[in-house]
Structures are given as structure tokens and as C-alpha cells.
Amino acid sequence: MFDKILIANRGEIACRVIKTARAMGIKTVAIYSDADRNALHVQMADEAVHIGPAPANQSYIVIDRVMEAIRQTGAQAVHPGYGFLSENPKFAQALEAEGVAFIGPPVGAIEAMGDKITSKKIAAEAGVSTVPGYMGLIADAEDAVKISNEIGYPVMIKASAGGGGKGMRIAWSDDEAREGFQSSKNEAANSFGDDRIFIEKFVTQPRHIEIQVLADSHGNAVYLGERECSIQRRNQKVIEEAPSPFLDPETRAAMGEQAVRLAQAVGYTSAGTVEFIVDGERNFYFLEMNTRLQVEHPVTELITGVDLVEQMIRIAAGAPLELRQQDVKLNGWAIESRLYAEDPYRGFLPSIGRLTRYRPPAEGRSAEVVTRNDTGVYEGGEISMYYDPMIAKLCTWAPDRAGALAAMRDALDGFELEGIGHNLPFLSAVMDHPKFVSGDMTTAFIAKEYPNGFNGVTLENAKLRQVAAAAAAMFRVAEIRRSRISGRMDNHERKVGSDWVVALGGTTHAVQISADRDGADVRFEDGSVLRVVSDWVPGQSLARLRVDDAGLVMKVDKITSGFRLRLRGAELKVNVWTPRQAELAALMPDKQPPDTSKxxxxxxxxxxxxxxxxxxxxxxxxxxxxxxxxxxxxxxxxxxxxxxxxxxxxxxxxxxxxxxxxxxxx
Missing domain, CATH: 2.40.50.100 (RNA polymerase II/Efflux pump adaptor protein, barrel-sandwich hybrid domain)
Known part of the structure; x- marks a missing residue:
């Protein structure tokens, strides 16, 4: 087994690899650019080597600089993570020439499967079902238009060396094919140093389902079930789960067997993922093989109990797989939400800056719920414009899908993040969306369900009443605290009134509060009463309450005469006034935003x-x-x-x- 490995990556995946290496008793080496000098993966590793300026093409993907770090530290093996050099055969060749183990597949497999054009040809020869398309090189935009017409719109324009949604466009017309070809080519050149493009038929109503495989150098190979990755934005996965709510055992077995057949056809070793597109009749077609660890690998680990990073390291060290196909059991359900530095209210455009607050929900494991958060950031750290906008991968597991969903809702509501734009509200909204809850989804889910972008969530009236009751009870507590601090009164309980008016979400509720040692009863105008129980105290940024025995987790920011609350994808300004204050507030004019229409x-x-x-x-x-x-x-x-x-x-x-x-x- 190796004594020391270098992680040729950054961020959450570098931290993830370090955790397993540490558990195996293996020392780790981090590499970092100028922008990552104080990054979490640098702090976690046993050693760290600076490799250049912030742009990835001057640091993380410069093979010579990574090789020098290996020589400098005496690392015996390299884990590439995902992205960067993970699927670059020249890097694997350089390691081989240096006598350093690559914790990944052989060079031949990377070349065959890492190139999407070649991989489709090999897949077809191996008897794997493939999508119709043009696998040859495309000369220019006009050639792309001609090929697109021959295949028939819509088509998918993709970078041959692409991944992570980069260098990928869908075209429905000649103009879109022309424009998409050039943009894909530019993105591919900038991200991968390879601007080759291919075109294939875009299957409508598709689901994106992938199979995780493991193969060793002794001829053993297994598949570890599937991951449903249909919730995508700009062809980049946002939410994944395992298993898929759509597959039946027969389809799962057929896809798994084809995935293993493809891996064996190219002499694959290590962990790899075979991606399929699946239509409404459960017909499936090969898309590509990722010759690396996938971003969404944690959900597979949660339902199988297999540490994929550990298996990759052992396979690279020459150990045979101890798993056989009959040993693979799928247990429970796992969901992953990718937390991105992207503002959903601005069309999911990237956001950069300092994390002024970063408090993820506590990780934990029990027989009923597991919460896991793979991250590479910390409070006070910065999100740079130079790299992928991912902040964290929040995962939950439960014995069934409903339990995993419930755990994810609570975990998202309890995730505190400030300082940058982020997609937490959108992730919460998806968890409550009827189509997602029912498992009825395709890769067009976001485009169809949010055609005009994401504009927040409008809570149902019953939920708004719960929030109103909670806010009233919390405000009363805050007023008592304020009175105590001011020292203006001795009997604060008698001075703080019981009649309040709560305004939120376009609704107004007149309420009466009757409190005792254990909580408060909030009575509405119609006579209904909601019981609020909480240990929240003023100043806490997160409130966990029970309203009539229903759990409520809210992010809390104090404002004048109330709170700004975040829960279930909704951002609410909640005012709590005395009856007289409510009368006066009704007379105040609304502030108009500036005109930016021109x-x-x-x-x-x-x-x-x-x-x-x-x-x-x-x-x-x-x-x-x-x-x-x-x-x-x-x-x-x-x-x-x-x-x-x-x-x-x-x-x-x-x-x-x-x-x-x-x-x-x-």
C-alpha cells in the first residue's frame, strides 16, 4: 500500500480524498494556486505545494508543475479527483514514465473512453445501445448546421473532451446550431485545451441515469447500482439520488451488465461511471463513460456502504476487488443536493465573494437518518471566479425515499450561508415540487417547471399561518429581552402586550399570544389556535420550532419590527406590529425600484x-x-x-x- 499520495485537485473533492487517505493511514500532499493559498484542502493535507497563479491553465492543469510537486514531495501515487487532469491521458503517461501510480484507469482506457467520439464507437462494437449521431470531426459552423439537419433537430452539440456541462449546447434550429457550435468550441478550448466537437440526436423526455462500476487489474468488475441525475441546469447536474425512482430490477440489471461489458472491453480498472439516457419506456442509450470519480459518488456510497475512494486506492496499489456482484446490496435511499455559488434569482448566474457565514447542518449517522456534507470551504473563505462554483454537496440517507426527502428538507432549511448568492432556496423548492416528490422528472425538469427562471416560492396559506404564529411568538420573546436590557420596567411580562398584527407574504393576521413556561398559544381572528414551542433566543440566526407538532426550521435575520425569514425555498419579510403600528404602516407608500429598462x-x-x-x-x-x-x-x-x-x-x-x-x- 502507498505511504503518501498527492491529490492533483482542489476544493471539496481534494478534501474528500484526504479524509479516506487519512483513515487508511496514508499521508497526503495538496497542491494549490495563488487563489487557494488558504484553502481548506491545503489546511487538511500533511503537506502542500504551491504550483502557480490562480487561473487553472497556469496551475492545476499544467502537467509539468504537478510533476515537480510529486518529485519534491516523494508522493508514490496521485489521485486526480474530477475535472482538471483527471481524464488527461498525457498526465497518466507522465506519471507512468516517472514510476508514480495513477489512482485511476490505464492510459488506453482514458483515451478510449475519455474521448466521447471514440467511446461511442467502442460502445457500439461492445453491444451497448447508443444514441444516433455524427461521431466524425466537424470542420466549422456551416458543417455543424449540415450535420444537424441530417440527424434532425433537436441535436446536442458536445465537446469531445468535455464534462461538467461545459462545451455543451442544445440546438433546435440552424441559427442555434451555428451559434452553439462556436460557443461549445470556445468553452472546450478554454476548459480542456481540446476544441473538437461532435453532434448527436437530443432525445426528448429523457432521464439521465448512470451506472457506477468498479474494476481491478485481475479481471474482476462489478456495478454498484445506478444514480438518477435528471435534475440538471445547463446540462449540469444539480440534484442526484440513488437508486432511481424510475428503474425496475430488470432494467437496472441490463444497464449494469452493459456498463461492466463496456469497462471490460477497454481493459478498465478503478472506479468509473457509464452514463445512459433513458426514455419513458425504459429504453436506454449510452451517452459516455467518465473515467474518474463522479461528483455525485456519495449517494452510491451511502446506499452500498462502499468507500469508492478507498477502492480506487487499493486497485491502484494492485489489490484485487473483494466485492463480487452478488455481494452488492442496495440499502435505503440517498439524495445529494449540490450547493452552488449561483444566484437563482439572476438566472443562476455565478456569484463570487467572501463567505461571511458558513454553517452547514451537523453531519451525523443513525439507523434512521444520515446527513453528510462534502465541502471544501469554510466561514471567512472566498469563492473565486477562477474555478467551479460548487460550495458543498449536501447528502441525506434514510431507509426510503420519503425519509431521505424529509431529511434533505430539514438539512437545507438548517444550512446557513451568507455573503454570496447561492442556490439554497432553489434546492429547497425542488424538494417540495410535486413532480420531484412523485419521481416524475426528466432532464427538462428545470426548463419546464421554471420557464421564467426561479423567482422564489410562494408558501401555501397553512404554512404561512405557521410562520406567522412562529414569528409572533419569537417577536414577543425579543420584545421581552429588549425590555429587560433597557431596564425600563420591573414587570416586563405585564408591559409586553398580547395583541399583535403579523404581515407576511401579502397576508395580514391579527393574533393574540398567551404564553407559559413551555411555549405560546397564538390565537388568530377566526378563533383557531397554533401552539408554538421553541428554545430560540434573540440573536440566534437559526430557529428550530414546533408549531402544532409540525417541525419548522427557519433562517432568521432581524429587521425593524420583525424578521427576514428563509424556509422551504421562500424568502419572507415578516413584520410584527402593535395594532396601532399596523394602522400607520398601511398609510406608508411603497418604495419604487430604479428604472433600469434602458x-x-x-x-x-x-x-x-x-x-x-x-x-x-x-x-x-x-x-x-x-x-x-x-x-x-x-x-x-x-x-x-x-x-x-x-x-x-x-x-x-x-x-x-x-x-x-x-x-x-x-
């Missing part, structure tokens, strides 16, 4: 790639105005309506902050 504002921190218009030019609804790159993704900003450009305030290469003015219109 401005194109930068929706995220990023760099201008190109400006597509000039002053005096008339633009049409939907026309491309400019392209902004952030966190390795290109975002095309389009005109919302017809107009004439009055002024251009930015140029290609400019770095902009959120809400900087790019264009002005007449």
Missing part, C-alpha cells in the same frame, strides 16, 4: 468575451448583445425587446462587477 447590466462578476453590437445599431428581441465569461462558462446576454443601442460602456477583455452597465439604449 440599460444592459452585467448579471454576474465576469469578463467580457465580445460585444456583438455598436452605437446606433437597432437590435431585435432575442438578439445576442454580448458574451460574458465567468467560472469557465460563457453566457450570452440577449435583448429582451426591440431597441436602438445608444452607448457601449465595455469592451472585450474588460472585467466587470455585478450590475456594471454594459450597454445603454435610446
Amino acid at each position: 440599460l444592459l447590466l452585467c448579471p454576474m462578476p465576469g469578463m467580457i468575451v465580445k460585444i456583438d453590437v455598436e452605437p446606433g445599431q437597432e437590435v431585435q428581441d432575442g438578439q445576442a448583445l454580448c458574451t460574458v465569461e465567468a467560472m469557465k462558462m460563457e453566457n450570452i446576454l440577449r435583448a429582451e425587446r426591440r431597441g436602438v443601442v445608444a452607448k457601449v460602456n465595455a469592451a472585450a477583455g474588460d472585467s466587470l462587477a455585478v450590475d456594471d452597465v454594459i450597454l445603454e439604449f435610446e
Whole structure:
């Protein structure tokens, strides 16, 4: 077994590998760029080596710099994580030449499966069902249009060396194929140093389901069930679960057997994932094989009890698999929510900055619930514009899907995160969405269910009443505390009134509060009473309450005469007034937001790639105005309506902050 391994990665996956290596008694080496000097993975590792400037193409994906770190520290093996150099055959070759073990598959398997064009040809030869498409090289945008017409729209334009949703576009017309080809090519070149593109049929109503495989160098191979990855945004997975609520045992076995057959056909060793697209009739088609550890691997670990990182290390050290297919048992249900530094209220655009508060729910394990949080950040750390926007992977397990969902709802509500835009509200909203709860979903879920973007959640009236009762009881406690601190009264209980008016979510409730040692009864105008029990005290940013025996977890921020609360994907401003204050508040005018209808504002921190218009030019609804790159993704900003450009305030290469003015219109 190895004594020391180097992790050629950063962030949460580097931390994840370090945890298993430490449990195995193996020392670890971290590498870091200028931007990651104080990163969590650097703090966790036994040693750390600086490898260059912040941009990945000057540090993490520069093979020579990683190799020098290996020589400097005497690491015997390298775990590549995912992304960066994890599927780069030149890196694996360099390690082999140096006599350093690669904790991953052989070079030949990386080359065969890492290239999506080659992998589809091999899959077809191995008897694996594949999607119709054009696997040859595509010369230019016009060639892409011609091929797309031959296949038939819609088509998927993909980077041959791609992954993580980068270098991928769906085209429904010639114009979209032309534009998508160029954007995919640019993203592929920037992210992978390989701008080859291929095109395949886009299967409508698809589910994205993948099979986890393990194979050793002694001819043994097994599959560890499937993961449902259909909740995607911009072709990037957001929520995953294992097993899939859609598959039956027969389909699971057929997909697993094909996945193992493909792995054996290319002499695969280590952990790998075979991705399939599955239609409504449970017909499945090979998409690609990821020759690395997947981001969503924790859900497989939770339902199988197999530590995939440990297995990868043992296989790389030459040990045979101790597992046989009959030993693999799927136990319970696991769900993973990817927490991203992306603002769902701004079209999920990237957000950067300092984490002024980062308090994930406590990890724990029992017979009924497991909570796991894989992360690479900490409170006070920064989210950089140079890397993937992932903050954490929050996972829950329970004996069944309903239990895993309930645990995830509570965990998301209890996740405290401030300082940047993030997708916590959206993740919570999905957990309560009827289609997701029923398991009725496709990869088009987000586009279909949120066609106009995510604008928050409107809670049902029953839930609003629970929140109103909780807020009233909490405000009363805060008023008692305030009175005590001020020293203005001796009998504070008598001075703090029992009549209040609670305004939230467009509704107003007049309530009476009757409190005792154990809690408070909140009586509404219609005579109904809700019992509120909590140990919340003023100043706590998280409130855990029971309202008529229903659990309620809320993120709490104090505002004048009330709170700002977050729960179940909803952001609520809650005012708690005396009856007289409520009368006066009704007379106050609403503050109007500034008019920005004639401005194109930068929706995220990023760099201008190109400006597509000039002053005096008339633009049409939907026309491309400019392209902004952030966190390795290109975002095309389009005109919302017809107009004439009055002024251009930015140029290609400019770095902009959120809400900087790019264009002005007449």
C-alpha cells in the first residue's frame, strides 16, 4: 500500500480524498494556486505545494508543475479527483514514465473512453445501445448546421473532451446550431485545451441515469447500482439520488451488465461511471463513460456502504476487488443536493465573494437518518471566479425515499450561508415540487417547471399561518429581552402586550399570544389556535420550532419590527406590529425600484468575451448583445425587446462587477 499520495485537485473533492487517505493511514500532499493559498484542502493535507497563479491553465492543469510537486514531495501515487487532469491521458503517461501510480484507469482506457467520439464507437462494437449521431470531426459552423439537419433537430452539440456541462449546447434550429457550435468550441478550448466537437440526436423526455462500476487489474468488475441525475441546469447536474425512482430490477440489471461489458472491453480498472439516457419506456442509450470519480459518488456510497475512494486506492496499489456482484446490496435511499455559488434569482448566474457565514447542518449517522456534507470551504473563505462554483454537496440517507426527502428538507432549511448568492432556496423548492416528490422528472425538469427562471416560492396559506404564529411568538420573546436590557420596567411580562398584527407574504393576521413556561398559544381572528414551542433566543440566526407538532426550521435575520425569514425555498419579510403600528404602516407608500429598462447590466462578476453590437445599431428581441465569461462558462446576454443601442460602456477583455452597465439604449 502507498505511504503518501498527492491529490492533483482542489476544493471539496481534494478534501474528500484526504479524509479516506487519512483513515487508511496514508499521508497526503495538496497542491494549490495563488487563489487557494488558504484553502481548506491545503489546511487538511500533511503537506502542500504551491504550483502557480490562480487561473487553472497556469496551475492545476499544467502537467509539468504537478510533476515537480510529486518529485519534491516523494508522493508514490496521485489521485486526480474530477475535472482538471483527471481524464488527461498525457498526465497518466507522465506519471507512468516517472514510476508514480495513477489512482485511476490505464492510459488506453482514458483515451478510449475519455474521448466521447471514440467511446461511442467502442460502445457500439461492445453491444451497448447508443444514441444516433455524427461521431466524425466537424470542420466549422456551416458543417455543424449540415450535420444537424441530417440527424434532425433537436441535436446536442458536445465537446469531445468535455464534462461538467461545459462545451455543451442544445440546438433546435440552424441559427442555434451555428451559434452553439462556436460557443461549445470556445468553452472546450478554454476548459480542456481540446476544441473538437461532435453532434448527436437530443432525445426528448429523457432521464439521465448512470451506472457506477468498479474494476481491478485481475479481471474482476462489478456495478454498484445506478444514480438518477435528471435534475440538471445547463446540462449540469444539480440534484442526484440513488437508486432511481424510475428503474425496475430488470432494467437496472441490463444497464449494469452493459456498463461492466463496456469497462471490460477497454481493459478498465478503478472506479468509473457509464452514463445512459433513458426514455419513458425504459429504453436506454449510452451517452459516455467518465473515467474518474463522479461528483455525485456519495449517494452510491451511502446506499452500498462502499468507500469508492478507498477502492480506487487499493486497485491502484494492485489489490484485487473483494466485492463480487452478488455481494452488492442496495440499502435505503440517498439524495445529494449540490450547493452552488449561483444566484437563482439572476438566472443562476455565478456569484463570487467572501463567505461571511458558513454553517452547514451537523453531519451525523443513525439507523434512521444520515446527513453528510462534502465541502471544501469554510466561514471567512472566498469563492473565486477562477474555478467551479460548487460550495458543498449536501447528502441525506434514510431507509426510503420519503425519509431521505424529509431529511434533505430539514438539512437545507438548517444550512446557513451568507455573503454570496447561492442556490439554497432553489434546492429547497425542488424538494417540495410535486413532480420531484412523485419521481416524475426528466432532464427538462428545470426548463419546464421554471420557464421564467426561479423567482422564489410562494408558501401555501397553512404554512404561512405557521410562520406567522412562529414569528409572533419569537417577536414577543425579543420584545421581552429588549425590555429587560433597557431596564425600563420591573414587570416586563405585564408591559409586553398580547395583541399583535403579523404581515407576511401579502397576508395580514391579527393574533393574540398567551404564553407559559413551555411555549405560546397564538390565537388568530377566526378563533383557531397554533401552539408554538421553541428554545430560540434573540440573536440566534437559526430557529428550530414546533408549531402544532409540525417541525419548522427557519433562517432568521432581524429587521425593524420583525424578521427576514428563509424556509422551504421562500424568502419572507415578516413584520410584527402593535395594532396601532399596523394602522400607520398601511398609510406608508411603497418604495419604487430604479428604472433600469434602458440599460444592459452585467448579471454576474465576469469578463467580457465580445460585444456583438455598436452605437446606433437597432437590435431585435432575442438578439445576442454580448458574451460574458465567468467560472469557465460563457453566457450570452440577449435583448429582451426591440431597441436602438445608444452607448457601449465595455469592451472585450474588460472585467466587470455585478450590475456594471454594459450597454445603454435610446
